[in-house]
Amino acid sequence: MKSSGPLAVLLVALAIVFAALAVFYFTVRTSLLASETAVHYKHAFVFTALAVLSLIAANFARPKAALR
């Protein structure tokens, strides 16, 4: 992956959105992206995983200091 500051920022923002969705699914009874109204722990775990993966991707994308 080529280093890109804006892409890294975008991925961090995406991670924050996923983390917010994870909190939402952990705490709110909803039928959003689900078949019935309930607290959807599976959705919460999936969005938590996506948030972590977005942060890892951001770490790959961020510009790094040149190797000496």
Added chain:
Amino acid sequence: MLGAGLILFLAVLQGATELFPVSSLGHAVVVPPLLHLSFRETDPAFVPVLTLLHLGTAGALIVLYRDQWWRILRGFVRAAVRGRVADSDERLAVLLLVGTIPAALVGFFFVSALKSLFADPRFAASMLIVNGAILLAAEVFRRRDEAARGAPIAAPASHAAGDPAYEPLESLTVRRALLVGLCQVGALLPGISRSGVTIAAGLVAGLRHEEAARFSFLLATPVILAAGLLEVPDLGPDRPTALLGAAAAVVAGVIAYLSARFLLRYLRSGRLDPFAYYCAALGVAGLVLIR
């Protein structure tokens, strides 16, 4: 309610067909009605039991590649912390992650729509024919490519491990890994084989047969494992079914392990054609005989 005999039958069927490129799910949906087994795919226990069987298969793959998975996991952690890929294990970890994400997301968010297709054996039979066509097409493309490169077509050792004309797994690009992963999405349909489409995509991406199978098996492990673990809470309070399902998972795992060893050895010199013809024949039989 699924009986013990039927669950064990599904375990043997699952173990024998999951890692061969013939669609285990397609078999689980098409074969019971073909054999006139008293069985409804809409039974609420069907998908959870199938999921447990998939866990057995995932266990077999983890055992088969235990050393490699350990290196991949350590490589993933190293690469994630450093933010850069430094060796082949780290690279393979990234390729597997990129290849896994499409099927994982589609499978998770469209699971209800996909489950409704399990109740339609004729649809699964149609998809088996499509699966056969995909396998055959991949081999046709590969034979043309081998001819263009001057490789001896259909020679027994033309795609053996030492063939320099095609790539080892670790040299696959991230973009091609993503394409293989996107192909894996198609395997969420009953009748389309996950190993079939990913091995076929790996061949088109330039991997050797054996390496394409290795990537397919490694790619399948996290998806099968995650899908299985997510379904376990839905097994419900029906303990006998859960215990029986667990025993069946072990049976499926042992047979899947033996199947994987066989397939890897077969693909050192063999091709996908026989599996393609078999899928097409079973699909036609399903369409003709299932009403």
